Amino acid sequence: MGTVQSTQSSRPRSNNPLTSISTDAAMLNQLARDVKASMSIYDAGEDQVYGLLAEFAHPGELLHAAEAIHEAGFRHFDTHSPFPIHGMDKAMGLGNSLVGWITLGGGITGLSLATLMQWWMGAVDYPINISGKPFFAIEPSIPIMFELTVLLASLATAAGMFALNGLPRPYNPLFYSKNFARVTDDAFFLHIAASDRKFDQETTAQMLQELGASNVETIHDHGEEDQD
Amino acid sequence: MSETVKRSNPLVWLIDPLKSTASHADPAYRFSWSQAAWLLPLAIGIAGLVVSAVGWATDSHQFYFSYLIGWAFCLSIALGAYFFVVIQHLTKARWSVVLRRIPETLLWSFPLLAILSIPVILGMHDLYHWTHHDLIDPASPTYDPIIAGKAGYLNTPFFLARLAFYFIVWTVVSHKLYSLSIKQDVDPDASIPQRLRKTSAIGLVLGAISTAFAGMDILMSLDPHWFSTIFGIYFFAGSFMVIMAVMALSAMLLQRFGMLKGVIKIDHYQDLGKFLFGFTVFWAYIGFSQYMLIWYGNLPEETLFYRHRLEHGWETFSAILLLGHFIIPFVVLIGRWSKRLLPLLGFMCVWMMVMHWFDYFWVAAPVLHGDHATMSLYDIAAWLGLFGVFAGAFMYRLSRHPLVPQRDPRLHKSLTFTNT
Numbered sequence: 001m002g003t004v005q006s007t008q009s010s011r012p013r014s015n016n017p018l019t020s021i022s023t024d025a026a027m028l029n030q031l032a033r034d035v036k037a038s039m040s041i042y043d044a045g046e047d048q049v050y051g052l053l054a055e056f057a058h059p060g061e062l063l064h065a066a067e068a069i070h071e072a073g074f075r076h077f078d079t080h081s082p083f084p085i086h087g088m089d090k091a092m093g094l095g096n097s098l099v100g101w102i103t104l105g106g107g108i109t110g111l112s113l114a115t116l117m118q119w120w121m122g123a124v125d126y127p128i129n130i131s132g133k134p135f136f137a138i139e140p141s142i143p144i145m146f147e148l149t150v151l152l153a154s155l156a157t158a159a160g161m162f163a164l165n166g167l168p169r170p171y172n173p174l175f176y177s178k179n180f181a182r183v184t185d186d187a188f189f190l191h192i193a194a195s196d197r198k199f200d201q202e203t204t205a206q207m208l209q210e211l212g213a214s215n216v217e218t219i220h221d222h223g224e225e226d227q228d
Numbered sequence: 229m230s231e232t233v234k235r236s237n238p239l240v241w242l243i244d245p246l247k248s249t250a251s252h253a254d255p256a257y258r259f260s261w262s263q264a265a266w267l268l269p270l271a272i273g274i275a276g277l278v279v280s281a282v283g284w285a286t287d288s289h290q291f292y293f294s295y296l297i298g299w300a301f302c303l304s305i306a307l308g309a310y311f312f313v314v315i316q317h318l319t320k321a322r323w324s325v326v327l328r329r330i331p332e333t334l335l336w337s338f339p340l341l342a343i344l345s346i347p348v349i350l351g352m353h354d355l356y357h358w359t360h361h362d363l364i365d366p367a368s369p370t371y372d373p374i375i376a377g378k379a380g381y382l383n384t385p386f387f388l389a390r391l392a393f394y395f396i397v398w399t400v401v402s403h404k405l406y407s408l409s410i411k412q413d414v415d416p417d418a419s420i421p422q423r424l425r426k427t428s429a430i431g432l433v434l435g436a437i438s439t440a441f442a443g444m445d446i447l448m449s450l451d452p453h454w455f456s457t458i459f460g461i462y463f464f465a466g467s468f469m470v471i472m473a474v475m476a477l478s479a480m481l482l483q484r485f486g487m488l489k490g491v492i493k494i495d496h497y498q499d500l501g502k503f504l505f506g507f508t509v510f511w512a513y514i515g516f517s518q519y520m521l522i523w524y525g526n527l528p529e530e531t532l533f534y535r536h537r538l539e540h541g542w543e544t545f546s547a548i549l550l551l552g553h554f555i556i557p558f559v560v561l562i563g564r565w566s567k568r569l570l571p572l573l574g575f576m577c578v579w580m581m582v583m584h585w586f587d588y589f590w591v592a593a594p595v596l597h598g599d600h601a602t603m604s605l606y607d608i609a610a611w612l613g614l615f616g617v618f619a620g621a622f623m624y625r626l627s628r629h630p631l632v633p634q635r636d637p638r639l640h641k642s643l644t645f646t647n648t
């Protein structure tokens with residue numbers, strides 16, 4: 001929100017206030033689309049076209065295709081395979097996960113909460129003299145601080161992981177493909193979403209063929225109503 | 229022994245029990261540095277020991293403590309290597325095969341360390357208060373009922389017998405692990421990995437017990453009123469931490485001089501960095517567990533240990549230990565980037581080795597200088613002297629054999645290892 005406003009103020013004033021509002025809305029929509037795309041959730045394009053699904057015969061081919069697709073400038077794409085493929089993160093250009101920062105946030109929150117709790121309960125709310133020990137001391141508080149740090153850090157990690165990877169995801173338009181059922185068995189897929197700026201149904205399909213895809217099909221997003 | 233790997237002559241046996249197999253090494257795994265390179269650390273070591281000898285002549289009480297700290301430092305590196313090798317075999321580790329020859333070579337430090345323990349044994353009367361007979365004689369005016377109560381365990385003959393037992397266990401297990409692995413280089417036999425695993429299983433149990441007791445005997449009994457049942461683990465935590473630093477530094481040095489190019493990769497260093505970080509935290513965890521229970525229990529003979537280290541200037545040393553052995557490495561090494569930035573990782577390895585020595589200094593030196601905190605020049609001289617001799621012998625062994633277990637069945641997996 002803040003970045004949108006700051007770009008707005010640095011831009012020369014538009015004559016018509018309505019156009020500037022609609023550009024803001026468009027930028028917000030684009031931002032939302034990109035965030036959702038990072039979680040592999042893509043909006044369907046024209047005629048409910050969700051994207052292209054290309055099948056590859058070997059994990060190595062899928063890896064090279066992903067590398068080529070990333071180099072060609074595509075960003076809204078994902079790969080699907082029955083098992084993790086070493087080096088796929090790098091090939092897809094995913095970079096390091098941000099989940100570590102969420103872990104750090106959870107850890108610092110846990111540490112602060114535990115310190116506050118130990119001090120407030122022991123020294124303020126209910127001070128009891130136990131064998132002459134201080135009401136609040138750092139020594140007996142460290143285990144509590146350590147445990148709450150670990151607890152909140154791990155909960156934040158799990159929550160952050162689900163938030164960033166968009167899982168669980170009971171509905172996915174890719175399920176409309178009959179072939180896609182084999183993804184948990186012996187097939188390797190690359191999906192390019194129609195929402196990608198570089199997406200073009202014909203040329204992208206041709207590019208996938210050239211990369212060695214054994215089968216390229218167009219996936220339509222019919223929504224959830226006719227899933228039976 | 230096979231046809232190709234023979235026992236070395238009795239004079240060399242102490243430094244390396246096997247004849248050189250360097251001629252069998254694959255070109256990629258050959259020690260290409262000067263064959264006399266080991267003389268450099270040895271020379272530094274001898275210089276340090278000469279300075280220490282002056283210390284012995286002028287202030288023998290100080291010398292014995294300085295020497296004990298340096299000796300325990302070298303012993304802990306060898307023990308760290310022992311545990312590292314044993315654990316790699318037992319877990320059938322793949323990532324570490326390219327690094328394994330470094331700790332394997334360190335394993336054969338035990339016979340040399342046994343020889344180097346002679347000054348410690350000669351200085352027992354200065355080092356260990358419980359060796360004084362008047363303390364356990366009820367008729368004596370200096371009779372100490374607490375130490376008299378411990379005399380069944382803390383007495384000189386039993387202490388020496390235990391020390392001998394530890395070194396025999398470590399040497400026998402190490403000989404098996406070292407010679408089987410070298411034999412595999414030239415004469416691969418499908419049964420060797422399984423035999424190494426079997427030795428490791430026995431070695432882990434014997435090593436755990438002997439290391440825990442060795443830590444208590446060598447360092448904890450310096451303060452014989454005090455006791456801490458966790459001290460054996462504290463000793464292990466430090467040694468398993470420091471071996472990671474020694475391995476990473478040795479690998480960096482070998483690569484600096486043009487060896488093992490492309491064999492040891494950044495991914496291996498990152499894993500060593502993870503272990504270094506992990507066991508720095510483990511050390512702090514064990515050290516704090518010891519402190520917290522003593523704080524809570526508040527028993528006079530237990531709290532005295534910390535009392536001594538929190539007054540007369542020792543509180544500064546305690547603060548440096550906490551900061552330098554835990555807080556600074558925790559902050560620096562927690563990130564992925566710092567473990568993959570070799571100059572920084574190398575610096576932290578040197579840092580942790582210094583801090584590990586400082587940890588033993590912090591345990592031992594306040595026993596000698598209880599009423600005023602001080603660090604002697606002889607502390608540094610004995611440390612560098614012993615470590616120089618130790619490192620020289622290590623380099624001599626390293627130069628005589630392939631730098632990598634070159635016929636290990638899991639070597640290929642280690643060469644292609646990547647860290648995500």
